[in-house]
Amino acid sequence: MLYGSEILTAAQMRAIESEAMDSGEVTGLTLMERAGAAIAGQIRLRWPKPGQATVLCGPGNNGGDGYAIARLLAQAGWSLRVLGLDNTPGANAAEMKRRWLETGPIAPLTESELHDSPASDVFIDAIFGTGLTRPPEGRIAAVLHKLGRMTGGSSRASLVTVDCPSGLCMDSGRWLGSGNGGKGAGPVPLEAALTVAFDSPKPGHLLDQGPAACGKLVIADIGLRRWREDGRPPSLSAIWPEFPIPDRRICSIRERARAVLDKGISAKGPAGHKYSYGHALIVAGASGHGGAARLTARAALRSGAGLVTICPPHPALSEHAGYPDALMRRGLDHAAGLQAILTDPRISALCIGPGCGVDRAVTFLPAVLEQPRPCVLDADALTALARSPDWPRALSGHHVLTPHGGEFARLFPDLAAKLGETSARGPAFSRVDATREAARRCGAVILLKGPDTVIAAPDGRACIHSAFDVPWLATAGSGDVLAGLITGFLARGLAPMEAAAFGAFVHARAARRFGPGLIADDLPEQLPGVFRDLGL
């Protein structure tokens, strides 16, 4: 459907693994050996000279992977210290443990044994993976605290995690047992240098605390693709250009971008004129607040919309007189005026919110919502929307809402509260769960902003756009630019979910291309380069 790679929940991953094993074509032990070999291989790639490694093995299959890694690294000349538990109930993990014991001993998995380990180049966390069901407690929590202190910050030793940092919920990216932001009763959050996960990224690798905890994420192919690619469209995918997972059901960003932006041209041919590319209308606010709406309008122009008109109140028209000259201006003082403008059928998308003012947004929202064109609701329009009773009934599939966390909490206070709660059991409620539920309730596309932007449609399709590598995107007005991009793509005829996803992708790409020091004004100016880089 969208771009990037499929994301699987822990339960979906387990189901695929079971299906593969039930087919009789692969055994659990083979998968574990492949997992162990993938991680040992990644470690040897990064530390070509054999060194000292300490492997911490838990009770389940994650621990089984750990014993396999220890054996393979030892065979490659590494010095190993392995810490483990007496209890290893699973047959495959027990077999891996038995094979390791032919090579070396296992010390108890305790804080004091970890403390007494020889200085290590690499610590390998194979305590819990997808099987984590509750927050680590007691002795394992103490081990994780210690591991966090031994490997975090300026420590020389690197942490490599098997599938995920132990204690992190792979469906939400939240530390089980702690509230939002990693605070609370959970373990010292681990900060890995490298996480090697299997087959597909899980939501927790990309959401919330996940990216900071996982470090560099590598997805290892362990031969399960055949059971995964069953023809169904993925319900959750990652828009992550740097992520080189070819997935035959999802075309590449480049292909998709070309298809998306060629749309106007191929529909109209070279004889197309400006109206072929759509006409976007931006409802702007009173004097003194014009910058936000102008950023939106500039982004809509640069996105390739054929025409963009900005509509402030008449007294504020002079404020919008400057750059860009391509922008059209039209005074708009009351709802009847908007209805009159909208008699022009060539206006193909609207945006209301950036720099609009809440009172003005309250005035214009009914007229905006009752007309059938696609529309982006951002900033003040979201605050205005939250004030009107029974607002979800006024929305439908042609609306795109682009809240940041605060606006989301105003619109969906219960979902925001749930996101902030401490989770005593996994899977924890995630930003994907919250955004999907929000989209379902109001029947519109929701784009929840953040370094881990989540976009969801009312039918349950969702994607995560990861922008952890461009923290400089968090600058005043960058959200206004995003709203303009989405409006421009809607004006050009993209479906709402696609316009939102493509907007988020292009927005981050522009920020990445500019680099630190970026201000929101720079973003629209980067777009021609972004489109050129994409080969458009």
Ligand SMILES: NC(=O)C1=CN([C@@H]2O[C@H](COP(=O)(O)OP(=O)(O)OC[C@H]3O[C@@H](n4cnc5c(N)ncnc54)[C@H](O)[C@@H]3O)[C@@H](O)[C@H]2O)[C@@H](O)CC1
């Ligand atoms: N997905 C796949 O296809 C593959 C997965 N493999 C590995 O298998 C792992 C999943 O294995 P498991 O399902 O055995 O689960 P884990 O090894 O993640 O651990 C689960 C075990 O720990 C217990 N447990 C969970 N939370 C606990 C807590 N807070 N305190 C104490 N005990 C707790 C569970 O009851 C269970 O016995 C993956 O993360 C991955 O490392 C690989 O071996 C190969 C293939």
Ligand SMILES: Nc1ncnc2c1ncn2[C@@H]1O[C@H](COP(=O)(O)OP(=O)(O)O)[C@@H](O)[C@H]1O
């Ligand atoms: N830490 C971050 N890293 C990358 N992108 C971020 C980060 N924080 C916010 N963003 C992005 O920056 C934009 C900020 O939008 P918003 O909060 O509406 O700001 P404004 O109202 O000033 O325009 C959003 O696209 C959001 O996804």
Ligand SMILES: [K+]
């Ligand atoms: K782990």
